[in-house]
Amino acid sequence: xxxxxxxxxxxxxxxxxxxxxxxxxxxxxxxxxxxxxxxxxxxxxxxxxxxxxxxxxxxxxxxxxxxxxxxxxxxxxxxxxxxxxxxxxxxxxxxxxxxxxxxxxxxxxxxxxxxxxxxxxxxxxxxxxxxxxxxxxxxxxxxxxxxxxxxxxxxxxxxxxxxxxxxxxxxxxxxxxxxxxxxxxxxxxxxxxxxxxxxxxxxxxxxxxxxxxxxxxxxxxxxxxxxxxxxxxxxxxxxxxxxxxxxxxxxxxxxxxxxxxxxxxxxxxxxxxxxxxxxxxxxxxxxxxxxxxxxxxxxxxxxxxxxxxxxxxxxxxxxxxxxxxxxxxxxxxxxxxxxxxxxxxxxxxxxxxxxxxxxxxxxxxxxxxxxxxxxxxxxxxxxxxxxxxxxxxxxxxxxxxxxxxxxxxxxxxxxxxxxxxxxxxxxxxxxxxxxxxxxxxxxxxxxxxxxxxxxxxxxxxxxxxxxxxxxxxxxxxxxxxxxxxxxxxxxxxxxxxxxxxxxxxxxxxxxxxxxxxxxxxxxxxxxxxxxxxxxxxxxxxxxxxxxxxxxxxxxxxxxxxxxxxxxxxxxxxxxxxxxxxxxxxxxxxxxxxxxxxxxxxxxxxxxxxxxxxxx
Numbered sequence: 001x002x003x004x005x006x007x008x009x010x011x012x013x014x015x016x017x018x019x020x021x022x023x024x025x026x027x028x029x030x031x032x033x034x035x036x037x038x039x040x041x042x043x044x045x046x047x048x049x050x051x052x053x054x055x056x057x058x059x060x061x062x063x064x065x066x067x068x069x070x071x072x073x074x075x076x077x078x079x080x081x082x083x084x085x086x087x088x089x090x091x092x093x094x095x096x097x098x099x100x101x102x103x104x105x106x107x108x109x110x111x112x113x114x115x116x117x118x119x120x121x122x123x124x125x126x127x128x129x130x131x132x133x134x135x136x137x138x139x140x141x142x143x144x145x146x147x148x149x150x151x152x153x154x155x156x157x158x159x160x161x162x163x164x165x166x167x168x169x170x171x172x173x174x175x176x177x178x179x180x181x182x183x184x185x186x187x188x189x190x191x192x193x194x195x196x197x198x199x200x201x202x203x204x205x206x207x208x209x210x211x212x213x214x215x216x217x218x219x220x221x222x223x224x225x226x227x228x229x230x231x232x233x234x235x236x237x238x239x240x241x242x243x244x245x246x247x248x249x250x251x252x253x254x255x256x257x258x259x260x261x262x263x264x265x266x267x268x269x270x271x272x273x274x275x276x277x278x279x280x281x282x283x284x285x286x287x288x289x290x291x292x293x294x295x296x297x298x299x300x301x302x303x304x305x306x307x308x309x310x311x312x313x314x315x316x317x318x319x320x321x322x323x324x325x326x327x328x329x330x331x332x333x334x335x336x337x338x339x340x341x342x343x344x345x346x347x348x349x350x351x352x353x354x355x356x357x358x359x360x361x362x363x364x365x366x367x368x369x370x371x372x373x374x375x376x377x378x379x380x381x382x383x384x385x386x387x388x389x390x391x392x393x394x395x396x397x398x399x400x401x402x403x404x405x406x407x408x409x410x411x412x413x414x415x416x417x418x419x420x421x422x423x424x425x426x427x428x429x430x431x432x433x434x435x436x437x438x439x440x441x442x443x444x445x446x447x448x449x450x451x452x453x454x455x456x457x458x459x460x461x462x463x464x465x466x467x468x469x470x471x472x473x474x475x476x477x478x479x480x481x482x483x484x485x486x487x488x489x490x491x492x493x494x495x496x497x498x499x500x501x502x503x504x505x506x507x508x509x510x511x512x513x514x515x516x517x518x519x520x521x522x523x524x525x526x527x528x529x530x531x532x533x534x535x536x537x538x539x540x541x542x543x544x545x546x547x548x549x550x551x552x553x554x555x556x557x558x559x560x561x562x563x564x565x566x567x568x569x570x571x572x573x574x575x576x577x578x579x580x581x582x583x584x585x586x587x588x589x590x591x592x593x594x595x596x597x598x599x600x601x602x603x604x605x606x607x608x609x610x611x612x613x614x615x
Contacts, residue, residue, distance in 0.1 A: 004445060005478070010050035010117065011160060015039055018063075025069030027053070027076045034078060036064025042080050042090070048467070049113060060084050114150065115519065116407060118470035120157035122477050122515045123404065127162065127359055131314050136357050140337070140399060143363040145406030147323070151363035154406065155318050158361065167315045169193040173333060173364075174321035182333040183300050183340060190307055190315070190358075206310065210303075304340045308358060315358040322364040327372035334369070334399055366403070370396060388539030388573050397540075402508045407516050408601040437464050444468060444475050449484045450514065450526050458523040465521040472518050476511075485511070485526075492530050495582050497538060509533045517601060524598035527588025532599035534582050542573050547600045550593035556580050 002009055017038030024033050024047070031047040041056035042064055062083030070077050078090040123141065130139045143151045159168055169189050176185040195203045308315060322330060337360060370392025374381055381391045389397070396403075443456040453472050457465055475481055489510065496502050510533040517524055536543040545567075546553055555566055555574050563571045573579050584590045 002474070005474070007474070012045050012050055012052075014043055014052055014056070015041070020063055020065050021067050023067045023069055025076075026071075027069065032069070034067045034069050036060075036067045036080055036082070038063045040064065040082070042067060042078065044078075049115065049117065057090055059088055060086065114153075114407070114409065115466070115470055116150065116154055117157050118473040119404075119407065119515055119519055120154060120161050122473060122512070123158055123361070124161035125477050126402070126512075127166075127316065131357075131359075135314075138357045139359045139401055141359070141361045142366065142396070142400040142403045143361065143406065144366040144403050146365055146367075149406040151406055152320050154404075155320055155361065155363050159318060162316060165313060167193055167197070167311050167313055169315060169317045171317055171319045172321055173319055173329070174324040177325045177329040177333075182329070182336040183304075186317070186336060186340065187300070187304060187307070189317075190304070194307065194310055301340050317358060317360045319360060319362040319364075322362060323368035327375045330369060330372035331376045334395075338399065362400075366396060387576070388542045388570070388579075390541055393540045397505075401505070402512060404512050405516055405601070407519050409520075436461065437467055440464055440468050441471055444471050447475055448480055450476060450481055450488070453481065453518075454523050454525065457518065457521070462521065465523075469519050469521055473515050476514060476518060482511075485514075488526065489530060491587055492534065492585070495531075495534050495585060502537065505537050506533060509537055513599070517599070520601050522598060522601055524595070525588070528591060528595045529588075529599050531582055531585055531588045531591055532596065535579075538582075539573060539579065542570065542579070545570060546596055550596040550600075553583065553591055553593060553596055556583055 001007070012033070012035075015035065015037040019035050019037045021036045022033060023035075024031070026032065027044065032053060033045040033047055034042060035045065036042045039056075040060045040062060041058050042060075043056050044053040045051070046053050057078070057080075060080065060082040064080050064082040066081040068079045070079070075091055079087065080090070081087045127139060127141070130137070143154055145151050159170075162168055170193075171186065171189050176182070176189075179185060191206075195206065198206065322333065325333070370390075372392075373395045374390070374392045377384075377391060384394065385391050386394070440456055440460045443459075444453060447453045447456060453475050457469070457472055460468065476485075486507065489507065492506070493503070496506055510530055513529060513533055513536075514526070517529065532543070535546070552566065555563060557580050558574065560571065560575060563574055566574055582589075
């Protein structure tokens, strides 16, 4: 827990049973927590990323009641005592060098080796704030980055931040794309997540209530199907029953049992068919429903709303691997999300209980999504696109309220990460950094504006900047700094499109860009970053072009004859006075190639204040 703010920093899970004792200390130069519990083990935790360090220490024959950590002759010693009437001492030993390198799985990580947990915490705060301010409004977040940059890991870090007060629904788009329609897979995933939290009796009650809810919303066809089913079972029983009900003879008993069993079998088989049709328990039934209903998505959306009302807390979907699906499925899935979630509040007669609107966090490569829409709507690409905003970008803008770029990795953090993977990290000489780290943390906690936070980071050495970046992100999300930031951004209002949506997107994009750049240790000033956020919001294609070729910013204000190196479809933007006005704005401008690299996270962090004059 952060004692200053009272906020939860992380939750460490691993013990089987109660945790009886906790102690804090330093091991091999890193802050650690040591715990003992009823499972007879002692565990060591990394306080920076919240993950375990090594395997559990086993040896006690009873519950561990006390632990302590100390240093003796430059060695870290752990002491523990338990119900087995023993006190045991353990020595921390550096991992020896090995001639062979272990193979590592290419699966999403749960340990925060790249220190991205603060970004997950920032997203959790943003989702809670949106829910508190507009509880009946959904919010779609796009975690954007190429394959292998850590999008799935960021989802793993975000999930525990929301799990205690939100219903989290995991959805693997690539696996579900091989099963059935996207809307059916979303409904099935939501039903499964709701049922997982219910008791057996409550799950049965929910399953029995679903057909009744479907029949009320869908009307006569399903009532008629139920009547036909009962009529068929009754007819079978009448045809097969004996003329006189008697159990005195073997023949009468056999005919009576046959009639009852056959009627029940008919009712069961018909009920199975109708049940699959009513409850969409199979992908085939979902496709049949689509083909046999004049307005299927209206009924699906109504049933989705009905399921949402059965949840006592907000719902968030975590969607992964959408960028592994075909372009057809990408479009169908996002259209289903649009129909079920975004448009639900606009449907006539909707009476959604306050606080139950679902949100989505979708991790996918933005380029893949844009290309999927451009392929799917190829005939409309030229007629709908705008300068700097082709068709794919327009769909992304329509779908998502917030785009979160995956943080880049600077050389220092890259070296640290590789050392962790190779397990060759030796004891750190942190004593020389402790005083500086504490001073920077105190300065961050005392900051009241974004500029003060950025300046505190800039004054730190690269090692300390990397260690205190999470504290800086937490400070940026505090109410007082957020209010001061929003006030300072008002000076850029005249550069934005005159509509509320553009202004909201600008604030959202800027705040998340600042958090991402801060986690990278990037101390780009706020004013150039605000100008870059405007370019990303209003001309996303131009932003992507400048991100790859920052030097192209110098072609602004050139004549048409000087723009031969610029793609023909973008030359109009380089001569557009609106674009030139943003890039050369008095506050933060003019944008230079180096500033653009810093805004995009592709440049080395700016130097410390007192080293700025050095070569």
